[in-house]
Amino acid sequence: MINVLLVEDDIDLATTIVDYLEIESIECDHASNGVMGLNLIERNQYQMIILDVNMPKMDGLTMCKSLREQGIDIPVLMLTARDSLDNKLEGFAAGSDDYLVKPFAMKELVARVQVLAKRKSGEVKRLTFANLTLNLTAHTATVAAHSLKLSPITFKLLEVLVREQQKPVTRQVIMQAIWGDDQPDSNSLKVHIHHLRKQLEQAHCQAVLETIPSVGFALKLKNGTQA
Numbered sequence: 001m002i003n004v005l006l007v008e009d010d011i012d013l014a015t016t017i018v019d020y021l022e023i024e025s026i027e028c029d030h031a032s033n034g035v036m037g038l039n040l041i042e043r044n045q046y047q048m049i050i051l052d053v054n055m056p057k058m059d060g061l062t063m064c065k066s067l068r069e070q071g072i073d074i075p076v077l078m079l080t081a082r083d084s085l086d087n088k089l090e091g092f093a094a095g096s097d098d099y100l101v102k103p104f105a106m107k108e109l110v111a112r113v114q115v116l117a118k119r120k121s122g123e124v125k126r127l128t129f130a131n132l133t134l135n136l137t138a139h140t141a142t143v144a145a146h147s148l149k150l151s152p153i154t155f156k157l158l159e160v161l162v163r164e165q166q167k168p169v170t171r172q173v174i175m176q177a178i179w180g181d182d183q184p185d186s187n188s189l190k191v192h193i194h195h196l197r198k199q200l201e202q203a204h205c206q207a208v209l210e211t212i213p214s215v216g217f218a219l220k221l222k223n224g225t226q227a
Contacts, residue, residue, distance in 0.1 A: 002026045002117045003045070007037035007063065008052040008079065017050070020106045026113060034058025038066065046074055047117035050109075053080040053091065061094040068095035071127035071134075071163070075116035079104075129165045130206035130221055134158065143203035150199065153178055154192045161209070161219040170216040193217065 004021070008014040009032045021028045029044065031037040033055045041049075049067075053060040064076050078096040080087060088099050098112055127134040134141050139155055141148040150158065160177045161169060175183050197209045207219050 002047055002113065003029075004048050004050060004113060004117065005029050005031065005037060005040055005044075005046045006050045007031045007034060007055070007060065008050070009033060009055040010052070017106075017109070021110065021113070024110050026110070034060065034063030034066075037063055041067070041072065041074070048075040048077065048113060050077050050079060050113070051096070053078055053082070053087075061090065064091075064094040064096055069126060069128075075119060077109075077112055077116055127159065127162045129162050129219060132162065132200075132205050132207050134162055143200070143205045146203045148199045148203060150196070151192075154196050154199075157189075157192050158196055158219075161217065165207075165219055166221065168212040168215045168218045172216075174216060 002025075004026060006014055006017055006021075006028050008017070008030070011032070014030050014032070018028045018030055028050075029040055029046075031040050035057045037049070037051070038058075051060040051064060058066075060078060060080075064078070067074065067076070075097045076095065077098045077100060078091040079100055079102060080091070081102045091099055097116055100109060100112060125135070125137050127136065131144050132141065133143075134155075136159070139152065141150055141155060141158055148158075156178045157174060160174055171189060175189055178189075193209065193211075200207060200209055206222050208222050210218050210220050212218055
């Protein structure tokens with residue numbers, strides 16, 4: 001079942017959307033502003049977000065920017081009463097994946113929800129973990145102001161680990177993410193793990209690359225460090 005978050009301050013509209021999505025077997029949590037929305041995202045996992053632009057406390061554009069800056073790649077569908085090209089471009093610049101102008105047909109909303117829920121957003125440009133930052137556009141990694149010297153493969157390895165920060169990632173998952181079906185022998189992964197671990201240590205990164213016996217690897221915070 002698809003699980004989505006609706007962030008909308010118009011309670012009547014929100015109730016209508018939640019009820020209609022339920023009929024379509026789509027579970028929908030509701031928040032009435034961006035601050036509440038971010039709190040729900042911290043506690044729950046969603047396949048996509050329906051996000052109103054104009055809201056109190058934190059508007060939709062600000063919330064969307066905050067998600068992308070945190071490296072959260074949940075697809076976002078913006079809802080707005082403004083339909084000018086500049087308004088749409090502003091939404092896409094904030095990191096939204098799709099745009100729906102009010103008033104809209106519920107069937108169209110459901111269709112877009114079903115499409116977006118199947119994919120991760122391509123709008124994330126940066127991932128962060130402790131004092132480590134990955135720029136996914138430039139394919140660069142920095143610890144504070146220090147640039148790490150990483151090959152494209154090692155950068156991809158680091159990206160996989162940062163996305164799952166502190167969670168163990170199996171060798172199989174890592175190798176599939178990096179090489180796909182054309183995988184080299186396991187020694188290649190060991191070489192890149194060794195190089196990445198050395199780079200993180202030399203840069204005094206607050207994250208450490210740990211080997212999880214019989215499982216794989218995980219990027220963990222050093223003792224006393226907060227994410």
